[in-house]
Amino acid sequence: MTTIKLAFQLAYKNLMGAGLRTWLTVGVLSFAFVVIIFYNGLLDGWNQQAKKDSIEWEFGNGQLLNENYDPFDAFSLQDGHGILPDAGEKNLVPVLIRQASIYPEGRMLSISLKGIDTNQATLKLPTYLLKESTAERPVIIGNRMAASINMKKGDEVLLRWRDKNGSFDAANVTIVGVFDSDVSMVDNGQLWMPIGKLWEMTGLENHATLYVANKDYKHESIAGWEFKSLDLLLKDINDIISMKKVSGSIMYLLLLAIALLAIFDTQVLSVFRRQREIGTYISLGMTRIQVVALFTVEGSMNSLLATIVGCLYGVPLFIYLATTGIAVPQATQDMGLAIADKIFPVFGAGLILSTIALIVLSSTIVSFLPSLKIAKMNPVDALKGKIQ
Amino acid sequence: MNSEIIISLEHVTKRYKVGDGDFTALSDINLQFKKGEFAGLVGPSGSGKTTLLNIIGSLDSPTEGKAIVMGKNISALSHKESAMLRNYHIGFIFQVYNLMPVYTVFENVEFSLILQNKSAAERKKAVMESLDWVGIADMANKKPSKLSGGEGQRVAIARAMVKRPDILLADEPTANLDAKNAHAILQTMKALNKELNTTFLFSTHDEKVMGYLDRMIHLEDGKIREDEIIPHKLSV
Numbered sequence: 001m002t003t004i005k006l007a008f009q010l011a012y013k014n015l016m017g018a019g020l021r022t023w024l025t026v027g028v029l030s031f032a033f034v035v036i037i038f039y040n041g042l043l044d045g046w047n048q049q050a051k052k053d054s055i056e057w058e059f060g061n062g063q064l065l066n067e068n069y070d071p072f073d074a075f076s077l078q079d080g081h082g083i084l085p086d087a088g089e090k091n092l093v094p095v096l097i098r099q100a101s102i103y104p105e106g107r108m109l110s111i112s113l114k115g116i117d118t119n120q121a122t123l124k125l126p127t128y129l130l131k132e133s134t135a136e137r138p139v140i141i142g143n144r145m146a147a148s149i150n151m152k153k154g155d156e157v158l159l160r161w162r163d164k165n166g167s168f169d170a171a172n173v174t175i176v177g178v179f180d181s182d183v184s185m186v187d188n189g190q191l192w193m194p195i196g197k198l199w200e201m202t203g204l205e206n207h208a209t210l211y212v213a214n215k216d217y218k219h220e221s222i223a224g225w226e227f228k229s230l231d232l233l234l235k236d237i238n239d240i241i242s243m244k245k246v247s248g249s250i251m252y253l254l255l256l257a258i259a260l261l262a263i264f265d266t267q268v269l270s271v272f273r274r275q276r277e278i279g280t281y282i283s284l285g286m287t288r289i290q291v292v293a294l295f296t297v298e299g300s301m302n303s304l305l306a307t308i309v310g311c312l313y314g315v316p317l318f319i320y321l322a323t324t325g326i327a328v329p330q331a332t333q334d335m336g337l338a339i340a341d342k343i344f345p346v347f348g349a350g351l352i353l354s355t356i357a358l359i360v361l362s363s364t365i366v367s368f369l370p371s372l373k374i375a376k377m378n379p380v381d382a383l384k385g386k387i388q
Numbered sequence: 389m390n391s392e393i394i395i396s397l398e399h400v401t402k403r404y405k406v407g408d409g410d411f412t413a414l415s416d417i418n419l420q421f422k423k424g425e426f427a428g429l430v431g432p433s434g435s436g437k438t439t440l441l442n443i444i445g446s447l448d449s450p451t452e453g454k455a456i457v458m459g460k461n462i463s464a465l466s467h468k469e470s471a472m473l474r475n476y477h478i479g480f481i482f483q484v485y486n487l488m489p490v491y492t493v494f495e496n497v498e499f500s501l502i503l504q505n506k507s508a509a510e511r512k513k514a515v516m517e518s519l520d521w522v523g524i525a526d527m528a529n530k531k532p533s534k535l536s537g538g539e540g541q542r543v544a545i546a547r548a549m550v551k552r553p554d555i556l557l558a559d560e561p562t563a564n565l566d567a568k569n570a571h572a573i574l575q576t577m578k579a580l581n582k583e584l585n586t587t588f589l590f591s592t593h594d595e596k597v598m599g600y601l602d603r604m605i606h607l608e609d610g611k612i613r614e615d616e617i618i619p620h621k622l623s624v
Contacts, residue, residue, distance in 0.1 A: 006502065017490020280486040283447060284547075285475025285503045287468050379447045383482070 029306035094208035115198030129177035142187025279383030299367020479548030538569030
């Protein structure tokens, strides 16, 4: 019988025999295990959902930006536009962005007025509503925007904009649809109208600030236009998720540290308190290596039991959460990153296996270190319980 | 009893470091024990009885001299070799029994056989036979905490005897027992000695134990004062 097999056999008996002490350690460890998986699953779910929504509602398969347009500089909108011939054939959807103001209920509100091809199918924006409408200046808005200006489908609001020469003009626009999107960047402070109508209103015929690529787009360098790949556009989301993972990991590492400290403490105490037992093991014929292995396995078996216990209550909990999702408050959804009303955590095999490996490995290390003392123990002193 | 010598101590001396000096626990001990002896190391506390027992049991080694047990020089054995010697040839009985509290009686007795990699069937047969010898077969499933002192020591004897060792070392085995239990335990040991021809070596200063011994080695200040062969006084 190998040392490890023997160690497992005896460690199991010892742990079960220790009763409540074992189950307290296992309880804390399993809680750390479940929290780590839950938190990472939540972030992975959020990450996947945020990327999917951002691609479907805002980024498409990448964006081609006019070289004079800087998304972080509102002043660049004035001149940041141009004409790209045959955009449709290149699988690109034109979007023209202009600064404008609306006057809902007598208040003035600065907005981005966005013209978009009503025939597009690249983004999930319901532009067909603009196409179907008979209103003279139809617009669609998101439900956040509708809530902030207290307007609904069918309402009219006064719009003021500048034409290509910088002259102000104003007219009523009709809200022909209110869409529900998780992506606040296409909702907050945005008015979407047919691009043809915006060309007509501004005199910027065939101009676009940016083009959204569809899945068939093949990028080739175009003078005057800069392509932003999906990876680049999603960088902000990735950065926020990474930041959240780091800040979250501090929390769960603390939790894990507490559990590991409990194991370490138990091991140090065990080696001290059970020295007569250690002496007996040696007198009965165990080698010191076997006793070290026994105590190490005993400590690390806490993590295996924690895995089992964690699975008992964690798996049903994870299945429930992954199925029903976790509701996110409205206030959180306005933070500038796509967050759905509900986040559906994703608990992948990789996440679960790596968490189990992390916990088992770390608990084995903290179990092994105090057990090393046994290797240097004099069995006679151990039998007398004399070791300090 | 045959004449095979299984323990041979030649000029065994044991010193311990105490502060800046040395304490001599055993001094120039020369002894031999034959297979099947029922012998005892007797003397007051601090006379070196337990130290000698620990050296014979390969839990300790002499500072000087040679201790040959089952043909092996204790000082020359590796940790693994001395563990093998204890596992297959030497049984220990302690004053406070040293039973594993989380194991049942059966599991405590079974322990040595697990180390010997015996099959479950072999272990069960040997454990029940061993418990039967000491008269506690009906307590196999009890935890040590549920046993009386006498029963606990019987389990310790069963644990030591289950592997049929050549040598059984008993350190003050009756110190925690009342007279009735002590005599019962000693009679059991004597019977096993006769039946299995196991060499029993006691460390004791208990008159009751001395009454059962065939040979008494009197120790004083780490030296042999007298090595006495005793005609049978008590019958089993």
